Amino acid sequence: MTDTSEKLDYSKTLYLPETEFPMRAGLPQKEPETVARWQKMGLYKKLRASAAGREKFVLHDGPPYANGNIHIGHALNKILKDVITRSFQMRGYDSNYVPGWDCHGLPIEWKIEEAYRARGKNKDEVPVNEFRQECRDFAAGWIKIQSEEFKRLGIEGDFDNPYTTMAFHSEARIAGELLKIAKTGQLYRGSKPIMWSVVERTALAEAEVEYADIESDTIWVKFPVQEGPESLKDASVVIWTTTPWTIPGNRAIAYSARYPYGLFEVESAENDFGPQPGEKLIFATRLADECAAKAKVTLKLLREVTAEELGAITCAHPLAALGYSFKVPLLSGDHVTDDAGTGFVHTAPGHGADDFEAWMNNVRALEARGISPKIPFTVDDAGFYTADAPGFGPDREGGAGRVMDDNGKKGNANDLIIKALIEAKNLFARGRLKHSYPHSWRSKKPIIFRNTPQWFVYMDKDLADGTTLRSRALSAIDNTRFVPAAGQNRLRAMIENRPDWVLSRQRAWGVPIAVFADEQGEVLVDEAVNARIIEAFEAEGADAWFAEGAKDRFLGKDHDHAKWTQVRDILDVWFDSGCTHTFTLEDRPDMKWPADVYLEGSDQHRGWFHSSLLESCATRGRAPYNAVVTHGFTMDEKGEKQSKSKGNVVAPQDVMKESGADILRLWVATTDYWEDQRLGKAIIQTNIDSYRKLRNTIRWMLGTLAHDKGEDIAFADMPELERLMLHRLSELDQTVREGYDAFDFKRIARALIDFSNIELSAFYFDIRKDALYCDAPSSLRRRASLSVIRKLFDCLVTWLAPVLPFTTEEAWLSRDPSAVSVHLEQFPLVPGEWRDEALAEKWKKIRTVRKVVTGALEVERRDKRIGSSLEAAPVVHVGDADLLAAIEGEDLAEICITSAVTIVADSGPADAFRLDDVASVSVEPVLAEGVKCARSWRITADVGTDAAFPDVSARDAAALRELGYAS
Incomplete structure (x- = not known):
């Protein structure tokens, strides 16, 4: 046998981590490439195909308004929705996400009018349907822009076939829902003081104020x-x-x-x-x-x-x-x-x-x-006094007085x-x-309250079954799950005290109140007329109502045209969005009614949650959702409202450009989104730091698994430390699944981040690096550890996939380049045998002892008496019988990453190192005796006992022989 020690570069004999998964993420560059890959491969369709036949889980998207670039509130909202749909998809459901847009209403109309005024153009001189087409084109342009911005955030959904309130089918359904309400006698024309914008010449809803x-x-x-x-x-x-x-x-x-x-x-x-x-x-x-x-x-x-x-x-x-x-x-x-x-x-x-x-x-x-x-x-x-204000109206010399100008x-x-x-x-x-x-x-201008004729829906009219719209809505609230729970009382209070629902707006862009009324305000109820209206809207959109000859077309020959007036008012956009459940959940075969969950900002208790509830209760007698989840608003780091004038706005586009969408998503997952959240440079940096630690944990696992042969070691044959890690996976599996069910993402994120940093990087991986790098190929300890790390990787990466879709995709494909996507995977099934509370309790005690030892070694390193913990061979005094029993038979030197440990069953000398919270354990720092192994760097007495390898320990020499380095 030849002495080969001088010829060997021991670093090449170790199972050191090998991976192309980089430490520096480069998210701003990689994420767009990943989005492009998902689109090219048709990930959305693959997700639907893979989930065919499963139970559906539907989150119905509350439609953002199509009139500008997305802001941080949009990002928060969409990321939360994406986390929910992805998490249910990866837990055995068909969790389809259909994005939607609110397209009608004053904001878009206002933008077109502003453009008209800038060109000296008079809106009233433009044919109404020509004006409406400009509004439609404006909304379509912003839908395209927002779609790309949402996809850049990592949102996965049916962006090729979204729902929009301005689609012809949507407009027909909205009009049809109104006609249902009219048919049941819930619609009436009345006169009440309403909030009125003189500047915009329209009635306003509470949510618009x-x-x-x-x-x-x-x-x-x-x-x-x-x-x-x-x-x-x-x-x-x-x-x-x-x-x-x-x-x-x-x-x-x-x-x-x-x-x-x-x-x-x-x-x-x-x-x-x-x-x-x-x-x-x-x-x-x-x-x-x-x-x-x-x-x-x-x-x-x-x-x-x-x-x-x-x-x-x-x-x-x-x-x-x-x-x-x-x-x-x-x-x-x-x-x-x-x-x-x-x-x-x-x-x-x-x-x-x-x-x-x-x-x-x-x-x-x-x-x-x-x-x-x-x-x-x-x-x-227009804010002028009328003849009902004698002395100040048209009879006044000099003209009518005016409350407010344009x-x-x-x-x-x-x-x-x-x-x-x-x-x-x-x-x-x-x-x-x-x-x-x-x-x-x-x-941003003051409004007035003025009495005007408007169209209303009764809140308290008997609906011929002993209920009213109010009582139906209150009953539906009682049967709905609210997260957080306080949302239930908030919505209930609003419904209890709200007046009749004002539906009419005096504008041009939207779905009309497509009814005919006589002088007394009685609405024509005729199924044939209604059918003609809906058929026309399906084919031509709501523009059909404003087309020349519309009145004659819809009334036909069966009614006195002189008696009936065609109502020209536009429906409140909240009625539009309140109807989205009909043409999305009911009409799409890939969805279902009612939705499992609606999720929006807390302001939607008076907005979309509210209008959807009322519309559905008026036409179907129940809410269109089973659960309502709400989030707060995003403030700056001082807790102040973000505004351009203050210069404290955090734009999601900027965060993605500088740091990446996964950083923004990690912030969403770690924040208490049920309340108002804060965001700024320091908070972003905190999430970058957390992300780097997570990424390094994943990177180390990938590097270590480069040496994995795919062998599964039986649970019963594994060392205790490996079984402890599997026990922790069992506990985390419950935490993760319960957290996703409860929409409590911060609980999941905190648990996984802490597990990654504290239990893996600083404990399990730290202990097992020696065995993984240095042990022989046949070592059970090493093989069992690889088996566990494979399971750790699969669990962590899939559990994190809903939160960090880009990073987990990169990691998954790095592990297996032949894989399609991590997002087509399911959360791993965790065997019940992994749970072992007694083992966990024992290792809790072992870690208590370890904590004191590592504390003592940290002092030695700080004072430069040692460089590495392997230079130490501490004497550990344990005066607690339970702790002593826990460490009995364990290799405490391996656990504490020292070259040796001496255990003494007493309280130790007075000058020994102690921690205040573990008074029964003390440590005397002692330098290790022996020779430093040139391969593993442990200091032992058996270095050189194998003549073929005179500068390594017996364990390392045996490993080298098994690796074929001896001849």
Whole structure:
């Protein structure tokens, strides 16, 4: 036998990791290539084919709006949906994802109008269907752009066949759903105060409104008592309002029987136009002094005024001399408070929801008092006063006053009203107030509340089965799973308190309210007419409604065309999106109804969750979903709202360009998305660091598995350490599956990241590197470890695939270049025999001892007494019987990665190293004795015992012989 030691490069005799999977990910460059590969290979179709026949799991996509590049909210939303659909697909379901887009409505119409104005073009001079085609083309362009941006995020779905609300079939279905509602008598034309955008000339839904601070004129107004208790007839009731322009619409004054009121006399006054000494005024007692200060007067309380007395009062309108000669009654109202104002609420039923309800709740009482319950239309769609506002409307010299101009700026209405009140000697005081006020979220301009004829759906009408739309919706909420659970109460509160659903919008781009109505607002219900409408919409889209001759075409010869008016209003876009379940879930054979889950931002409790619930309950009696998952909004790192003006916007395009989509996806998976989240450079860097550690773990496994022969070692034959890792996989399998079921992705991500970093890289791999690199090919320890690492790789990579689709695809193909895609795989089935709680408890104790040893060695390294832990042979004192029993028979040197360990069953000397939380274990650091093995670097006494290999240990010499290096 020849001494070959001088000829050998021992590094070439080791099973060192070998892989082309790079440490540097290069995600910004690789990810687009992967997207292109998926598209070329038809991954979506392969996913559908592989899942054929499985139980369907359907997440129905809430449609984003097709009018701009995606932002971070879109990215969060779509990534969450993709994680869900991928995770169910990889757990035995046919989990199809069909993306969709909301295409109708004001934002797109507004963009086209802006372009018209820039070119000096008048929208009203353009044929309506020509204008609608421009809107359609605009939406189609953005759908194409957003599709590519979503795919770049790694979103997998049927982007070749998405649903859009502007598809002809979709428009036909939306119109058909409305006709169903009309047929059951739930649709009616009514008059109510609604939120109105003067700038955009349309009604707005609550979901289209945001709030911002403005400074308003505020006035205190005297209403002279006309009828009532004799002692009060020379007094005036004083109201307070921040909307002086609504005074022409005043028809009543509200008070509350819960608060004390008083009759006051003005003792002194220091003002130019306000109340003078001797005048008598009625206020809520608590607010009298505050009001007096506003008018620069002093008041004296004459006596209390009871609620019964207030209820008997009728006032004159403060502008009676201008033609407002009707009576103004006092009405009891629950909405009245005594924390601001006068304790009396100016009630203009055409300009506010509370005012309207207070007025309508008293209709019979008003009629009994000889007061007409008719609600005036005092402001038109452009913000001008109408003939119902005498003295300020078209009869005014100089033209009608205006509440707001086309740019959302204050008109002259407030000034006209205040001037008239001063002239009538009925202005008590005036001022300015900064307060929160509703604005259109599109134009960013203030809105008004105005009474207009609109189309509504009843919330409380009996639907001939003992239910109402409200009761159906509330019952459906009770039968729906909400994640987080608080969403249920939020949606319930909205449904409990919401008024009738306003469907109509006064615009051009959208699905029309495709009904005919007579002068009384009765809707024509004729199956033949409805069939012609739906058939035309299927063939031509909703443009058919606006085509020349449409009325004659649809009514046919069976109806008096003079009697029926073709409604030209457009449906609220929330009705459109509320109908998506019909033409997506019901009409596509690759989907199912109801959906398993809807997932959107928490604002959709008043948006898509809400409208979908109402539409489905109105037509089908239940919700179109079984579960509702909500996410919060993305703030900057300080918790502030992201905005361009602040310069704190994080664009997903920038993150992908600089770091990659998988970094963004990892952030989504690790954040508490149920609440508002934060994102910025530091948070992105944190996720980059976490990603690198995960990637390095995967890379090391790939490198090690390059030497794997595919041998499976029987579980019972494995060393304890390998069985411990399989036990942990069993536990993690439960955590992962339960986490995906609960949509709790942060729990999964945290568990896998910690497992990768703490239990694999810093424990199992660290311990087994010596055996994997140095042991002989026949070593059971090495073979068992390879078998376990293969299982670890399969589990980790597939479990992470829904979260990190690009990285896991790269890793999977690196392991097996002949594979098609990791996303066609299923989560591995974990045998029940892997679970071993007793073994886990034992190794928990072993790791407790190890923790103290590694702590002691870290001090030695820090103080440069050793360089590597293999230079140590510590003496370990164990005073705890349970810990001592756990380590008995174990190779603690291998576990602690030292060259030797001496175990002593006592508490150890006073100066030994200890950890505060493990007082029963102490360590004396001792240098290892022997010679350093040139191959494994362990310091042992048996180096050189094999003459053929004089500079290696006996274990390494045996391995070299088995590898054929001895001759």
